[in-house]
Amino acid sequence: MLIEISTEAARKIGGIYTVISSKLPYLQKKYKEDLLLISMLDEKSEIDEKPAGKLKPVFSKLSALGIKCKYGEWSGYGAKVIAIDAREFGERPAAYVDESGRTVNDKQANCIKYKLWKEFKIDSLESSWDFNEAVVWGHAVGILIEELINAKIIASPTLQFHEWLTGAALLHLKSKGISLPTVFTTHATVLGRSLASTGRDVLREAAEKKEGINISESYRYHVEAKHQLEVQTALNADVLTCVSKAVATEVQYILGRKPDVIVWNGVAKPPAVSEERKKRAHFIRDELLRFLESYFQPYYDQSYKDAILTYISGRYEFSNKGFDIYINALGRLNKQLKKVKSEKRIFAFIFAASSTSGPRDEVIHNYLLQNKANHFLRTYTESIYEKYGNTPNAIAVLKAKNKSVGTNLQSMLKGMMKLGSAPAISTHNLNYGNDIILNTCRAAGLNNAKDDRVKIIFYPTYASPMDGVLNMAYYDVLKGTDIGIFPSRYEPYGYTPIESCFAKNISFTTDASGFGLYALENIPQASRMGLKILKVQRRKTQHTVDELARELLALYKMPADRFRQLEQEAAKVINYCTWDKTIWYYFKAYQMAEQKHGNEYSKG
Template identity: 35%
Template sequence: MTKAKAGTFLEVSWEICNKVGGIWTVITSKAGQMKKYYKDRYICIGPYFAEKVIGSFEENPAPKECREFCKELEKQGIILHFGKWLIKGEPRAILIDFANFRFKTDDIKKELWESFKIDSLRSNYVEYNEPIVWSYAVGIVIQKLYDTFDHKIVAQFHEWLAGPGLLYIKKNNIDVATVFTTHATVMGRALASAGIDLFSKPEKDKYKVQLIDIDKESYNYNTEAKHLLEKKAAENSDIFTTVSEVTGLEARYILRREPDIILPNGLDNNKFPTFEEASIEHRTHRNHIREFVMYYFFPYYQFDIKNTLFFFLAGRYEFKNKGIDIFIKSLAELNNKMKKEKSKKTVVAFIWVPTAIRGIKLDILENRTLFKDLKDGLQEESDEIDRNILYTMASKKKLNKENIFPKNFMDETKKRLMKFKKKGKPPLMTHDLQQYGDMVTDLLIETGLDNKKDDKVKIIFYPIYLTGADGLLDLTYYESMQGGHLGVFPSFYEPWGYTPLEAAALGVSSVTTDLAGFGKFILSKKKKKYPGIFVLERMNKEDKEIIGNLTDFMYKFTQFTRHDRVKNKIEAKKLAEKADWKKLSVNYIKAHNKAVQKRYKNKENSKNK
C-alpha cells in the first residue's frame, strides 16, 4: 500500500456535513479509505449549519491543544465545532460557524481583488458570499492548526467554494501542501448549458473552447466571480486535480492549467447488493413498478406487462447537459421503428427529473385507489380461489372461470372493472407542474410521444425526487433503478457521471457517453461481447447521428433475450467493481504526496518529520 507522506490530511468542502450535490457522495463514499491511510489524522472541514448537522455530526469538546486558539477565533467571529462525522469511518470533523464573521464579506472580496484580481463586484448574492466567507475562515483555521501541529500537513480543497481558503494559505505563505480539485468548471457548465459544444472542431486543429475568450465570456454569463476564483485556486495550488480526463481537457483551456493527476470518482461497493441479492431485488421492485404501470395505463388500454421493458433517465433538470433532448428524440425514433415492425414488446420510459410541481394528478390518484380495490378484492378471495384450483386439478376437470372464481367475486369484479375503465389517453406526467411551457413535455408532444394506444414506447415523466414515500411508486432512487432494465444517460456535459456507475453497482445495464468522465473511464476498459455499460459517442458528432446511434442501441436492447440481459447485468456489476474506492483511493494519496514533495522540497525543519 502506498504510504502517505503527510502527517495530517485536511479535506475542505462546502459539502462536509452539508449535503448539496455530488461532492458529498464523493467524500462520504471514500472516507473509510482515507481513514485507512491517515487514521485519526484525517480531518474534514466544513460549514456549521445547526439544522443540517442533526443526526450526522457528533460534537465533542475541542482538543486541549486547540482550545486556546478557539477562544482567539471566537473573538473574531469564527466559532469552531469539533466532533466526528457520522458516516463510514467516522472521520474527525471541524465545522465552522461563520455567522458572526459575515461582517468581513467586503474586506474578503477586496483582498481577493487586490491580491488575485478576482472581480466580485457583481456577486452580491448569498450563493457566492456565504462560501467565500466560510472558506476564508477555513484558511485562518488551517493557519492555527499549522502553528499547533509538528508535522507535515496536506489540505485538499474541493471546487471554487473552498478557493479562498487555499488562496489565504498562498498569500500568507503558510507551509501547508495544497491540492485543488475541480469536479466541473464553472464556465464549462455555463457554456454547455447554452448549447455550446466545447469539443467540436470548427477549425481543423482547434476545439471550440480554444476559440473563446473565457475570462471575457464569463462576464456575459454573470459568472466572472466564481470563474476567476476557480481559475486562481487552480493556478496557486501545489497540485491541481480533476475527476476525469474530460474535465482535465476542459480545465486545460478554461482554467489554463492541466491537471497534475486525475482523481476518478468511485463507490464503496460494500454498500451495494451482491449480484444474487440484486437479482432478487430486481424482481421485487420490477413487480412493484409493473403494478404502478398497470394502474397508470390500463384504465385507458392494455398491453402485455410481462413483455414490457422499463427504460429510465434520472438526474437534475438540465435539459441539454443531461441529454434529455437526445433521450426523447431517440425514444420517438424507437417508437416509430417498433410500430413499423409491429413489435410485440412495449417500452415504458421513465423520466425521473425533479422540477416544481403543484401535486399528483387526481386521475392517477383515483386509478390507484380503484386498482387497490381490485387487488384487495382478489386477495380476500385468494384462499377460496386456491382451493378451487386444487380441487379442479385433483378431479382432472377442465380449468375455467366458473369452477375457479366464486360467483359473487366475479360480479363484484365486473363492477370494479367498470369503475376502473377510462376514456382518452394516459397522462404524460404524474404531477401537475407549477408552470406551463415545460421543455420535457413540449418535446414529447412535438415528437409524437403522447401515450397513444398504438405507441410501442410509453412515457412517464415523474417530476419529483424518488424518496420511497411519494404516494405513487413509493420506491427510493436505488429501488427504482433496480426495478428497471436499462438506464439511459446520454449526457452532453458530465464531468464524471455517478448515475451509470450507481446503476452498474446495482446490477443494471446503462448507457453513458464519451463526453462523460465515467464514459471515458469505461472506454479504457477492454470491450466484451456483453459490455454491461454502453458508451455512446457524442464527441465531434452531430445530433442526428447521435440520435440514430442511440435509437439503434435501444432497439437492439429490446431484441435481447433474457439471457443477454442477465449477461449484461453481470458485466455491469464487474465494471462497477473496477471503480471501487479500494482501487481508486490511492490516486488521492499520490496527489497528496506530490503536493508534499513540492511544498517541502529542500526544507529542513520540524514540519518535515
C-alpha cells in the same frame, strides 16, 4: 495529516458527496486518526456531535467572530468532522481601506470580497448569493485552519480542497503566508458547464483553440466571480487535479493551467449478492409495474408482461445531460415499434427534479386503488404480470372461480380517476408552463396514446422514501428497471452509469463523459458487458439519436435469456471502477504537493 475541505462532507447535496463518502474508507485506512474533514454546517449536516476537547478554545475564539463550529463524527462513517456555519460572520459589521486610503464601513462579506479583488483581482461586484455564501464560508475555513496551526493543535497538514466553493479558504492561507501543501480538485469548471448548457461543444473547442478562453465569456454568462475565484484557486494550489481526461482538456482551456494529476473517481466495493437482495429486487420490480399499471389502466388495457423499463436521471440540464437525445431516440423507436406486432411495451422514466406543487391527484388516487386491488389478488396468485399480463386479466380468471370477489375488484378499478384522453406525461403538477421536456416529448410523438409502444413518465422530483408517489429511494428504484440511459454532452465524470450497472441495468454513456472515456481505456469489450458508449463528440445530434434508437431496438428484439445475461454482465462493470484501483491517484497528488514543501512531508 490530511485535511479534506468541501461543502459536501457529511452533507448530502450533490454529486461530490458520493465521491467523498465512497473513498472515505480508503483515506481512513491510510491516515487513521490523522484525517480531518471540514464541511459546511446547516440542517443537512449528518454529524454525531462529540466534545470539542482541545478544539474548544479555538471554537470560542471563532464564535466571537460569528463563526459557529461543530465537532463530531460523520454519521455512519466515523470520520472526524468540523462543520462551520459562517452566515452570521458574513453579516457582522467590518471595515476595509479602499484604494484611495478611505476607510469603508461595510459588512464582513463585502470586506472579504474587496480583499479578494485587491489581492487576486476577483471581480465580484455583481456576484450572486451563492457566491457570497461560499466566499464567506471559505474565508471562515481559512481562519479555522490558521487558528488550529497557531494553537499548535495541528502542525503540518496536507490540505485537499474540492471545487471553487472552497477557493476562498486556500486564498486566505496564501494571503497570510501560511505555507502548507495544497491540492485543488475541480470536478467540473463553472464556465465550462455554463458554455455546455447553451449547446457549445466545450471539449472540441478546448482541443482546437491554442489559447485559453477569454475572460469576457464569464461576464457573458454572468459567472465572472465564480470563474475568477476558480482560476485563482487553480493557479495558487501546489497541485491541480481533475476527475477525468474530459475535464483535463476543459481545465487547461478554461482555467489556464494543465492539471498535474487526473484523480479518477471510483466506487465502493459492492457487497456479495444475497438472496435477500434478489427478493428485494423482485419486490421493487413488481411495485414499479403496479405503479405503471395504475398510471395507464384508467385509459386503456395493455400488457405489462416482459415490459422493458428504461430511465434517464440527473440535473435538469436539458442539453448537457442529453435529455433531447433520450426523448428523440425513444420517439424514433416508438414509430418503428408501431410496425411490429408485439404486446411488449417500453416504459421510459425521466427522473429530473424541477419545481412542482406536488403529485397529481389522480396519480395518488389511482395508485392507492391499484395497490389495494393487487393486495387482494396476491392471496390468489403471486405472479400477476408475468402470468396474466395485467390486473384485469388476473381478475377475469379469478372471477371465474369466485364471482363475488372478482366483481368487487372490477368495481374497485372502475373508481379510478381519468382526466383527458391519455395519461399525463408528468406525474406532478409543474409550477410553470412551457416545459422543455414535455414539449420535446410531444414533438417526438410520445403522447402516451393507446397505440404508442413507448410510454413516457416524467418524474420531476427526487425519488426518495418520502417523495409522495413511489416512496422509494432512487437506488432502490434502479433495482426494478432494465436500462439506464445517460447520453450526456457534458459530464465531467458521471456516476449514474456505474450506479446503473451496479443495479444490473444495461447502461448507456457517451464518449463526452469522463466515465465514458475511462471505460474506453480501461474496460475491455464494455459493450459485451452491457455498457454501451454512444459517440457524441464531433458528431451531429441526429446521428447519436439514430445510434441510440438502433441499440434500443436491438435490445427490444433480443431473446429474454440473452437480455437477462447482459444485465448480469453489466453488474461486473463495477469491478473495473472500485476505489482500490483509483485512490492511488489522490495519494500521488498529495505526495507531489508534500514534496514541494520539504522531505518531512514525503515520509507520510
